Amino acid sequence: MSSKISRETFIRSIADLLRKAEIELPDDVVDLLRKAEAGEESHVAKSQLQAILKNIEIAKKYGVPMCQDTGIMIFFAELGTEFQPGFDLEAAIKEAVILATAEIPLRPNAVDPLTRKNSGNNTGTGIPDIHWKLVQGNQLKIIAAPKGAGSENMSSLRMLNPTETGSIKKFVLETIVNAGGMxxxxLTIGVGIGGSFDAAARLAKEALLEPFDIPMEGLEREILEAVNALGIGCMGLGGSTTALTVHVKKAYCHTASLPVAVNIQCWANRHASVVFRGEE
Ligand code: SF4
Known part of the structure; x- marks a missing residue:
């Protein structure tokens, strides 16, 4: 069984996917921003939320990225075991990133971590960052989630003592207090609990992509209420909405470990997805 798609069409589709992610926020994210604006009592925070909503509208209308920091390119891919593209998917995604960077255009953000030399095209060793998951079936789903540095830099991971399950909320709150308006x-707050050191961070990042319109569970709601009681508010200028939502993802971990990761996402929770189907 092979995929119906040619390499060229695939590259075009991924470049278009990046364009969509950079220009248009998902509806459920915009809905929560609108709700926050409607419920905000602080005049300053309300005007900031109105400016964000206007920014979203203008980006969509004129087809331009919603923020000057167009992020580093992160992809989550679910690859069906029967889907056979007939070409190197990773190389094609990389080519699509180079194309999108030139076309949209995107700010070239990818640099060598030590020399700080910029590749100029948003690619380099390990970038784009592609997370693969094998699933049943003959389709390939790809989510593009460009991530800006302002929110990524304020994220945090801690290896808690296994007896400290009661300290998870405190760690999340410390992370948010430390982040302030930066x-x-x-925010969208993704929390990964369990797994290994790196798996906890991945869970936290995946949590940012969970749908916004599903009800939050106990710990998520508790964290959201505590975060919003901090009063950091929109852009750090005070107000009732510091975070729009909190998503927690868990995995089993070593009996002697309790890894907890907090991945912070700004108001621009950019992501978009596309599905390629194999031939029947
Ligand atoms: S944190 Fe988000 S909104 Fe702020 S500059 Fe970075 S990408 Fe843009």
């Missing part, structure tokens, strides 16, 4: 609130 990550451009209102």
């Amino acid at each position: 990550p451009c609130p209102p």
